[in-house]
Amino acid sequence: MSMMTALTRDCHSTLPPSSPSSPCRPLKLEFLYSTKAETRDDEEQVRREVSVSEILFLDRLLAMASSPPGRNDDDSDDARPYDLRLQLFLTGPDARDLKLGSGFPAATHPRRISTADVLSAVGEDADGRGEVAAYVCGPPRMTDEMVGFLKGLKGVRAEWVLCEKWW
Secondary structure, eight states: OHHHHHHHHHHHHHSOOSBTTBSSOOEEEEEEEEEEOOOBOTTTOOBOEEOGGGSTTHHHHHHHHHSOBOOTTOSOSSOBSEEEEEEEEEESTTGGGOEEOTTOOSSEESSOOOHHHHHHHHOSOGGGGGGOOEEEOSSHHHHHHHHHHHHHSTTOOGGGEEEOOOO
């Protein structure tokens, strides 16, 4: 979450202009977020509705994605100098049967993130991947697999595929 906060807060100072009339091009962010969702009440073992507030960081991510993208010199306080597309992946034994409360992203999936999802996020066209920077954080096996996959994609700069490893 700290990396996402830094990107959305500081992106206007790190990107070159897209044209003379624009001091900064909007940063395109694809955020694929996976987490386990508990779907049963432990005492009664009955399915219950999952709320946005139960998913760690989801409130903050939704707030980051809620205002319209714009340039950093826009007069509007609501405009943001990035374009954030949030995809939520909910896992767990009952993920396919989740009852979601209101406010979840339109792109909410009851499964793990796949390499096909990552490929879609970085772009199908290898020529367009030269400016892709990827940040991977998660369990050791998933992190290693996704970092290896990204570094193996044609057009992706291996030095721009970063991860957090605490193990």
